[in-house]
Amino acid sequence: MPCREECVRRTRAATPDNPDAAVGVAAVGDLSQVIRLPVIKFPDIDSGKLSRRALTVRPIDADGVLAEVSSPAGLQQNDEVSASRRGRPTGPTGPVIGRALQLLDAFDPQHRELSLSELARRAHLPLSTAHRLTHELCVWGAVERGDDGLYRIGLRLWELGSLAPRGPGLREVALPFLEDLSRSTGENAQLAVREGLELVFVERIAGSGAVPVLTRVGGRFALTATGVGLVLLAHAPVEVQEEVLSGPFERYTSKTLTHPAQLRRLLADVRSKGFSISDRQVTMDALSVGAPIRDARGEVVAAVSLVVHYGSATPRALAWLVRTSAQAISRALPG
Template sequence: MLTRGLALLGAFGPARPAMTLSQLARHAGMPLSTAHRLLGELVEWGALERDDTGSYRIGLRLWELGALAPRGQGLRERALPFLEDLSQITRENVQLAVREGTEVVFVERIGGSGAVPVLTRVGGRFALTATGVGLVLLAHAPTEVQEDVLGGRIERFTERTVTDADELRRMLADVRVNGFSISDRQVTMDALSVGAPIQDERGQVVAAVSLVVRHGTASPHTLTPLVRTSARAITRALAEGYRAG
C-alpha cells in the first residue's frame, strides 16, 4: 500500500504539477478504483490537495516535512548568508546543490537582477555531467557513482555539452586538482558556470556552490576566486554548526 501511495506522489513533476484521477492512475500504473481510494487518503493526510477543477496537487504537508530534511535545510540555513553576499556582489545567479544518487538536487538558487535565464529550480534535479555544481559533485563522488554515470547515456543539452566519457574523466580529474569546475555553454548556449566544493567536518565534499553568468561577460578565472571564497566560508559555517551541535 505504501509503495502504491509513493507511486502516486512520484507521478508529479515540473511538467505535471497538477493531474486528474485518470492521469494519476495511468502514470502510477494502477486501477482507477485503487488510485481513487489512495488519493482520498493522501488528501485527508495533507500530502495532496484537490483544486476546484478536481485536479490533484502536492500538499503543504509534504513541503513541511521536506523542510525538515537536514541535508538540505541545515545546509541551506548555514549557506544562505554567503550565497546572498555572492549574489549582491555579482548580481548574477548563485546556486547551491547536493548529489542524490546520480543526479544534482538544487537546494537554493538566488537569481540576480538581469542575470541570464537558467533551467534549474529549487528542489529540481539535473544531470551531474553538465552544470558547474554537477561536475564538482561528480568529481568527488564515489568511484562506483562516477562509473555508473559515465558508463550510461550522457545527455546532450547544447552543441557544447561534453558527452564523451573519457573527456569527462579528464575534466573531473582537473576539478579535483584545481578545486573548481567550469561549465562553458554546456546547459544553454548563453550561460557559463563556475562551481566549487563545500566540505563537511571530515573533509568530505557534501555540496557545491556555483555562479552562473551570461557567456562572454566575464572570464571564468575572474569568477573562480569569488566562488571558491564562498565555498570555503560555507565550509567553515558548517564546521561551526557541527561543533555547536
C-alpha cells in the same frame, strides 16, 4: 429454523468433494435472512480451465468506483496480455506504500495539477486503487484536492521536506553567502547536493540581470553538465563515477561533453584545481563555475556555483569568488 438449515445444507454442498454443487445461498447477519441467488454450475473447475478464486464479487464504494480485487493466476495472464496490447504496463502493482509513492511521483514541474484519471494513468495504477489511495493521501495532507476537482501536492510534504538535514539546514547556513555572491555579480548563485546519480538544487538566488537558466529549487539535473554537478561528481565515490560515466548522456548544446574520456579528464582537473568550469554545456549563453563545500571531516557535502552570461567575466575571476564563498559556507557548517 428452516433458514439456518437451508443455509448450512447449501454451504456444505459447495465443497471440494462436490464441485458441481449449486452455490446459491448467502447468509446475512445471524443467518435469519437469506438471499437466494441463481443456481450456477461450473463444469470447467475440475478440468483446471477456471479457478474457484476467479469467482469474485467486486464491491462498489460510496463514489461508485469498483473496489480492487486480486486476479487469479489463471486469468491474470490473459489480463496482462490484453493490457500489453493496449500499451499499458503489466505485472503486479506492488505494496501499498509503493503504490502511494507512485501516485506522488506522478506530479512533476509540467504536471502540477492532475485529475484522478490522469493520476491513475501516470502512476500506472487501476482507477479504483488510485481513487482509494488518493483519498488516504488527502486525509493525511500529502495531496490536496481543489474546488476544480484537480489534485495537487499538499503542504504536509513541504513540512516534512523542511526537516531534511541536507536541504534546508544546509540552505539556512549558505543563504547569506549565496545572496552576497549574487548581489556582487548580478548573476545566479546556486547550491546543490548529490542524490544518487543526479544532483538536486537546494537554492538559487538570481540577480537583477541574471542569465536565464534551466534549473529550479528542488529540481534534479545531470551531474555531467553543470558547474555544481561536475564538482559533486568529481568527489563522488568511484562506483558512482563509473556508473555515471557509463552513460547515457543528455546533450543540451553542441558544447555538452558526452565522451567518457573527456569527462574523466575534466573531473581530474576539478579535483586538482579545486573548482569546475561548465562552458556553455547547458545553454549557449551561460558559463558556470562551481566549488565544493566540505563538512568538518573534509568530505564534500554540497557545491556552490555562479552562472553568468558567457563572455561577461573570465572563469578564473569567477573561480576566486566561488571558492571564497564555498570556504565560508564550509566553515559555517555545524560540526
